[in-house]
Amino acid sequence: MAQRQYQHIAARLKQELTDQTFVVGTRLPTERDYAQRFEVSRTVVREAFIMLEIEGWVEVRKGSGTYLLERPARSPADGDEEIGPFELLDARQVVESAIAAHAAQRISKAELLALSSLLERERELLAREEAGQRDFEAADSTDQAFHLGIARASQNAMLVEIAQRLWEQRRSTMWRRLHGRILDFSYRGEWLEHHQRILAMLRKRDEEGARDAMWNHIERVKEVLFALSDTDDPGFDGFLFDTPTAAH
């Protein structure tokens, strides 16, 4: 596995905290428990908890335990109606393309380099995958890093926050289910091309080009998602088409 283990465990913990019903204030299982359950050392779990602590999910009390704080991420069970995949993609299309355009005029050379190395990483992962080594976690986090990196390049903290919020939505169960498909069905090469095109526009500081490239990228993701919903998975379409914007 490419990623640092603590990040992997942290992702699983977050998933558990969002999916499962842990009431706010609950004491979570101990580090030792999780270590045993995930079959890693307590050190790794501890580091994962540190990540959650930094991100504001939990509070760690020495000698007592780890406690769930109010969730920073929007949780479907908070009474908010869950956002469907197509609706979320629409929102991302609108917002991220605008952010990309803005970033095109403000991105630094260092940030261009950072994005470039992310794409290098995507290329590597893709090659490995073709060799049979799949690493969904790594692919997913690289994808996210690229998109959030663009938001960061806008030099605007509010836009970064908004972009993060959009990506957090993937945690919802409904969405997670589809997400794997998108990154799996050998569309990864296509996404890489899209990302390269976006980066090229940012490099040229081409505002309109960046906007269009990002727009088309997400447009294509929507198309793929739509096509995938025609597969033979029973009950797959069921929830897809409840969303207002799903009727394309």
Add this chain to the structure above:
Amino acid sequence: MAQRQYQHIAARLKQELTDQTFVVGTRLPTERDYAQRFEVSRTVVREAFIMLEIEGWVEVRKGSGTYLLERPARSPADGDEEIGPFELLDARQVVESAIAAHAAQRISKAELLALSSLLERERELLAREEAGQRDFEAADSTDQAFHLGIARASQNAMLVEIAQRLWEQRRSTMWRRLHGRILDFSYRGEWLEHHQRILAMLRKRDEEGARDAMWNHIERVKEVLFALSDTDDPGFDGFLFDTPTAAH
């Protein structure tokens, strides 16, 4: 000292990275070095590095070392840093203009009517104000209702949520202070004209027109805000120009 040592060490590391001149990309001293220097175990240093990694300061490479990334312009977890007025307006400009364009193709007749009646109300309030009856609260809430109404017209719950989040930011003390000025200095007539132009574009379902109208509206708000910062209010500019995007 912070409760957990890693936080203390992380703070010292950040200070060192800010003060000292470590060139971007430099390999930092090893975990063992810092452990010795700070007289703590390598574990603690390692946890501190994890914090820096999460916050985007450094990249950690197994077997190689820890490398300084471009210093994040704004560190995410340094406590929720307050967003400055110009930064917020930039974000609103980017996001709301994109939302307006999206809404232009989806707004319903009922929503057009609702927006129209909001403008009617703006007109009323303006007339009353000229007669000496000021009602800041009403003017403010009408303004917000118009902008959020457009977000709602996008038919996308996520976009509505984002727009709300943007408007919530005005409640911050720093921002509130300026906000009164913008709505007071008899710019209200101008804002009304802008809103009418935006609504007209939405009526025509003119995507680009709506985008531009919203963009120009907020652009003008920024100009006014900038001009107002030249007034004689002592300490007024002080905080305004600390924000990265303030240097127009």
Add this chain to the structure above:
DNA sequence: CTTGGTTAAATGGCATACCAATTTGACGCA
């Protein structure tokens, strides 16, 4: 039955030791 203190178990904090990946440079061969 209540209350207070004592104690033992549980839990996170920290340090140490060993593992694995990477880097470096020395050595040998062309």
Add this chain to the structure above:
DNA sequence: TGCGTCAAATTGGTATGCCATTTAACCAAG
């Protein structure tokens, strides 16, 4: 002289063990 190879040193990764704090269970005194 230059380059390829390989082994040792370097460095982060992980596991384990012990320490300090907190919690709660228990018992004795009132």
